[in-house]
Amino acid sequence: MSEDFELDTDDLTRRMDGAMTNLKTEFASLRTGRASSSMLEPITVDAYGQPTPINQVGTVNVPESRMVTINVWDKAMVGKVEKAIRESGLGINPQLNGTIIMLPIPELNEERRRELTKVAAQYAEHARVSVRNLRRDGMDQVKKAKADGLSEDDQKFWETEVQDLTNRYIAKVDAALETKQAEIMQV
Template identity: 40%
Template sequence: MDTKTILNEATGRMQKAIDHLEEELLNVRAGKASPNALNGVMVDYFGSQVPVSGAASVTVPDARTILIQPWDKNMLRPIEKAIIDSNIGLTPSNNGEQIRLTIPPLTEERRKELVKQVRAEAETARISLRNARRDAVEAFKKAQKEGMPEDESKDGETQSQKLLEKFSKTLDEALSKKEKEIMTV
């Protein structure tokens, strides 16, 4: 294996960890309405399980409301039931035309819980980043035993560390942005 291959592999794994973290952070409700709050909610749509967004138009008319407008009026009840069964902590109100979800303001205690949850997600991503670096360093040591020049191997290990620092910085930025969003009243 050459330096470029090892570093590309490490970069790919680190990017996946960051992408996964960002996706997880989107699912953490910070007291603001977001269609992402319904990501895990599946509804029975003519015999197949689809996300709510596959059976209805999901919009956010204001910071505290999610509006769900089914394409088929017969879907109001199944969507409402799916939201209740999903335990996302939102109570749907159905007016016969559309379903409205009102996001309750977060209590200080709930905000702190969410920050803990977000930090735990970030720590998991951080571990993935370190694992990717460790695997890259091991790959360089193995490559050195198989004939890679020592200075090239050491150079690769240094570059692996720089990659880790770069992605850690990205992770920290995403984390602090989400924490700020959660703590903003």
């Protein structure tokens, strides 16, 4: 196996891309003072005995920059959707208009902006931990190959490849965090 070893960097890259995708999804759920349909993605409603995403019980629209509307398809679900939004921790007070739930997005105050930047930093740290765990997996594969006869030069080469990949993704996480924090703090 010694000379034939080749680390599957494509797999590591794909898995690190997954960590970035997850981070972007978490960032999208943070309210920045602008309306976004993605802010409702983490919220589920108990629909017919199953936890169901809001976008599967109604149409989510953003008619203006500070308003999200949900046109609930089943009248019996309106109350459940409203309750799920109230209990979600988004800090939004839904207003009912028949089967349409309107969510006016209030301006964020300075204190809330600071709290959200801390939450964003926590999400970024989770992503960094995921990337580092993937780095450890890659390094473990290299160490296993070393035990199976991989040369020291090849071991150093693959360890450098894994570290370079890790550094690139950590930099991507940091850049995404910086962008999100600037977006949150923008008045």
